[in-house]
Amino acid sequence: MKYNELSVVKNKNRTRAGRGISAGKGKTAGRGTKGQNSRTGGGVRIGFEGGQNPLNQRMPKLRGFTSHRPTIYEVKLSELPTSSKNVDNKILAEANLIPTEFVKVKIINTGNVSKALNIKLQAASASAISAIEKAGGTFIKVDIPKRTKKDNTKN
16 A cells, blocks of 8 residues: 555544543643643733733723714705706816715705705705795706726825
8 A cells, every 4th residue: 555545534433531541642631731721711812911011001092983874975056067957066176166976965945946856865855845846947856976997096
């Protein structure tokens, strides 16, 4: 029989520690001799650094709170760009009224609308909707635009 003709043993029996000297892992059972780590239940807890102030205590606490809700950006009727008939997130972002086009926007009624605008945004106050329709425009509620892989690169 040659070495390369030996079959691979798939399920080898586990060696039981501490079952006599002839068993292979007897006497100290692979724990070395004496000391805290050789005892049952011995050893130090995770993160213990021998009495030195541990890393998780040395680091400053994370103060404050970050809201999980998306920020709703308010845009006044008087601020809406009148250069185009249609108004959506992209046009508001280009006019620097919102940081990016991928945020939630609400139109609030302050000022007046002189031109009929077709507005496609996420929210608007009831008085803003009536003011838009009074001027001959429309308001359509749409979802926040989704980012594509191309949009994920920061400018």
